Amino acid sequence: MRAITNFQTDLLRAFVCVVDLGAYTRAGEALGRTQPAISLQIRRLEELVGAPLIRQVSRNLQLTGEGEVLLTYAREILRLNDEAASHFNRATITGVIRVGLPNDYAVAFLQGVITDYTRQHPELMLELHCGWSAEILDRLRADELDLAVAMVNNEDTRHLSRSWVERPIWAAADDARLDTNRGIPLAAHPEGCVYRARMIQALDAARLRWRVAYSGAGIAGLQNAVVSGLGVSALTRYTLLPGMRVLDEADGFPPLAEIRVGLFYKHPRLSPAGINLVNHMIAQLDEAGVSAPGIAAGRDRLERR
Structure with missing residues (x-):
């Protein structure tokens, strides 16, 4: 043998x-x-x-x-291994976990996953920090966050554990009447947002005129702008609300490029409570069918000190 x-x-x-x-x-x-x-x-x-x-x-x-x-x-x-050890040790899950979530991604699903977990463990204290993906990853590397969800930059995949692909979709108000020949009003996050860049790239490639009719950092403001008919935007299936409809090529809108999203953390820096939260998030992502094995940080540059 x-x-x-x-x-x-x-x-x-x-x-x-x-x-x-x-x-x-x-x-x-x-x-x-x-x-x-x-x-x-x-x-x-x-x-x-x-x-x-x-x-x-x-x-x-x-x-x-x-x-x-x-x-x-x-x-x-x-x-x-750490999940099994925690189970058999029966240790109380306590402590503070600092989680970073991006402004430019549909976080409703993951926010629900995280808050449901903390309700199951009331002795656990959660700190949620929202910002742009690049800012969130900088804070993770500086040990200001314990784990993060952020857009994946293929040139820098340090601390990436899992990743999955999101296909943004065009969304407009149910009663919106849009004429692509007259210019498309956009509801977008400020410059630096990956979704904003995807919209502009797609429209420019299709030689369609556009203008920014609404700009704001929060997802709620963006959703309200779409529902009220102020503009169209790129969202995901998790952030579509009643009163919205999906636009596609039949409506004159070009497809949007995929976005890769990842779960990042520094394993040696995580407490047992953090490891348990990571396991919970991965299980929920797998169950929802949106998680795929992450790509290891192959381009890491590690300084010997």
């Missing part, structure tokens, strides 16, 4: 810590080990894989192709 390779969780945890915290020394501090001990664990993991996982480029460290693949598996293995 062929021997099966066993990836010890302590080795995988050291690997994920190095990636998420950006340095061997920081990973050692988080795990209560020295930098040489962390280096030995990474070498042991490379022996099990049979290939290098991290290579040094100038003064920086970079994941190899095998490292990218292993990172995806490692995150999932550790998440399930």
